[in-house]
Amino acid sequence: YSIEKCPKSIDLSHHLSDVGNARQVSPLKGLFKYIKTPGIISMAGGVPDPAYFPFETLYADTLIKDSFRPGPAESQSPLSWFWNLFRGSEKVQTDRITIPKYTANPEDPNLAVALQYGTATGLVPLQKFIQEFVTKVYQPAYSDFTTIVHVGNTDGWSRAVMTLCNPGDGILTEEWTYPSACAGARPLGMHVVSVKIDDEGMSSEDLEQILSTWDEEARGMKRPHVMYTVPCGQNPTGSNMGSKRKTEIYNLCVKYDIIIVEDDPYYFMQEGEYTPKHLRLASGKAKAMSAQNTENEFLKGLVPSYLRMDYQGRVIRLDTFSKTIAPGSRLGWFTCNPLFAERFERQGETTTQAPSGFSQVLVTQLLTQQWGYSGYIRWLKGLQYQYTLRRDTILDYFAEEFNVSQEPGSELWNGHVVHVCYAKSTRAPFMKEKSALKPLISYVPPRAGMFIWLKVHLDSITKYTSLDEDDETTEKKIWVALAERGLLISPGWIFAANTEEEALSNEGHFRISFSNVEAEVMKKAVGILSSVLHEFSA
Numbered sequence: 001y002s003i004e005k006c007p008k009s010i011d012l013s014h015h016l017s018d019v020g021n022a023r024q025v026s027p028l029k030g031l032f033k034y035i036k037t038p039g040i041i042s043m044a045g046g047v048p049d050p051a052y053f054p055f056e057t058l059y060a061d062t063l064i065k066d067s068f069r070p071g072p073a074e075s076q077s078p079l080s081w082f083w084n085l086f087r088g089s090e091k092v093q094t095d096r097i098t099i100p101k102y103t104a105n106p107e108d109p110n111l112a113v114a115l116q117y118g119t120a121t122g123l124v125p126l127q128k129f130i131q132e133f134v135t136k137v138y139q140p141a142y143s144d145f146t147t148i149v150h151v152g153n154t155d156g157w158s159r160a161v162m163t164l165c166n167p168g169d170g171i172l173t174e175e176w177t178y179p180s181a182c183a184g185a186r187p188l189g190m191h192v193v194s195v196k197i198d199d200e201g202m203s204s205e206d207l208e209q210i211l212s213t214w215d216e217e218a219r220g221m222k223r224p225h226v227m228y229t230v231p232c233g234q235n236p237t238g239s240n241m242g243s244k245r246k247t248e249i250y251n252l253c254v255k256y257d258i259i260i261v262e263d264d265p266y267y268f269m270q271e272g273e274y275t276p277k278h279l280r281l282a283s284g285k286a287k288a289m290s291a292q293n294t295e296n297e298f299l300k301g302l303v304p305s306y307l308r309m310d311y312q313g314r315v316i317r318l319d320t321f322s323k324t325i326a327p328g329s330r331l332g333w334f335t336c337n338p339l340f341a342e343r344f345e346r347q348g349e350t351t352t353q354a355p356s357g358f359s360q361v362l363v364t365q366l367l368t369q370q371w372g373y374s375g376y377i378r379w380l381k382g383l384q385y386q387y388t389l390r391r392d393t394i395l396d397y398f399a400e401e402f403n404v405s406q407e408p409g410s411e412l413w414n415g416h417v418v419h420v421c422y423a424k425s426t427r428a429p430f431m432k433e434k435s436a437l438k439p440l441i442s443y444v445p446p447r448a449g450m451f452i453w454l455k456v457h458l459d460s461i462t463k464y465t466s467l468d469e470d471d472e473t474t475e476k477k478i479w480v481a482l483a484e485r486g487l488l489i490s491p492g493w494i495f496a497a498n499t500e501e502e503a504l505s506n507e508g509h510f511r512i513s514f515s516n517v518e519a520e521v522m523k524k525a526v527g528i529l530s531s532v533l534h535e536f537s538a
């Protein structure tokens with residue numbers, strides 16, 4: 001990869017919304033031109049004297065970069081799959097961070113700068129780190145890509161909508177999607193246009209179909225010029241898009257002149273194929289060896305970002321520290337063409353100004369002084385294995401609670417292998433008699449992220465019939481029954497991009513997160529799910 005060999009971004013200014021276009025350069029900008037002049041007496045800003053900041057020094061104890069192992073230990077016994085804590089018995093080891101108010105080198109993280117008014121582009125060392133990270137990890141296919149901080153991907157998406165869309169515009173997205181993305185755009189007058197998905201996420205065929213047959217009059221809006229997509233560990237379906245599909249979709253977006261907003265919080269949680277427990281234990285040693293792989297091998301093992309295909313600058317990638325450091329850090333960044341970046345900067349100046357100085361300085365110190373680029377990559381590798389262990393563990397419990405059979409295809413997953421769960425009582429040789437059996441639930445084992453998307457086969461639910469008086473859907477009834485038994489998961493309807501279509505359908509889906517409970521709790525949860533479903537289909 002050589003950035004110098006990449007072309008420059010093309011002019012995409014016709015995508016800016018009226019609001020996006022109208023933002024003025026801040027009148028204060030002229031002042032900032034002189035602020036760095038050595039010896040200048042600056043009395044221009046309404047800036048408090050740092051002497052009055054009550055914080056003299058910030059201390060933090062932070063985990064070391066290799067706190068979590070990057071893969072199975074070579075000596076791992078089969079029993080260690082049942083660790084209480086996923087991280088095993090390793091002790092928490094920390095390093096002390098100290099951030100003083102003043103530093104000899106004003107470029108080093110310090111509170112006098114971090115807690116002062118700053119620019120919407122963020123702290124300088126953080127900007128540098130992010131730029132290096134994007135260059136090395138994502139390797140954008142155009143040379144003048146620009147990075148700029150935001151306050152998490154929720155903020156990033158909200159700024160993108162306002163900068164690109166006028167009321168009445170359509171936004172293309174997966175048929176099941178992150179609810180806040182739609183909830184943020186709809187009140188501004190945008191319409192969500194849903195595109196079908198399969199186990200790789202958004203379908204390029206359906207996208208082409210929608211775009212090539214777009215009828216402005218029938219649809220009541222112009223052909224959409226913005227797409228919102230979650231390509232890795234898609235929320236809620238857990239699908240992971242490979243590079244072939246990404247290239248197909250990117251090429252369609254070139255053909256139909258569409259800006260892709262890639263919201264990608266789960267990029268480093270690419271867990272790979274699920275291997276059932278007995279096979280996994282047998283291959284444990286090989287896995288342990290491959291866990292020793294280098295930084296570069298780890299990065300190569302990840303599906304490339306849309307940035308890698310983007311030779312025009314039509315991708316706005318949203319990165320967040322929410323899933324890799326902590327959601328409360330409220331910190332992330334855009335990678336996009338310089339024109340859009342300048343508009344986001346103007347927008348930042350009049351909304352958040354900049355992410356919180358406390359947050360920026362702590363994350364900057366951790367990334368640049370404690371861990372460094374390689375250390376952060378090592379940290380991400382550890383996280384990837386943690387989520388892989390959790391994914392494996394919960395799917396193992398499904399195999400204990402149900403008769404799971406791997407079957408090709410279904411109307412939901414367009415011909416991909418699904419894990420279909422039959423009632424536990426269907427004894428061997430159930431494989432042979434399967435055609436006579438009704439499955440309870442099915443899912444495609446997720447290859448990234450923190451979610452399992454369950455399809456409930458409602459024709460096997462006998463407890464309720466359409467003759468029931470109340471007009472609650474069966475999905476809702478099952479969801480309530482689960483909650484009353486002590487298991488809260490997300491009902492499918494909240495993720496529907498097309499709310500009208502969803503209201504008419506009587507499909508059942510649930511999203512289960514495997515990200516934050518211990519193994520025994522997971523076991524209990526799958527137990528509750530199983531007993532409720534077994535009861536409802538008895």
Ligand code: PMP
Nearest residue numbers: 045046047117350351352353354
């Ligand atoms: N409003 C007024 C009238 C101000 O003078 C200032 C700071 N100079 C601000 C808003 C900005 O406030 P904040 O730092 O809380 O965004």
Ligand code: PLP
Nearest residue numbers: 152153154178230235263320322
């Ligand atoms: N986008 C997606 C697809 C998510 O799943 C989430 C978190 O649940 C977010 C954005 C929120 O990100 P942030 O905390 O960076 O605002």
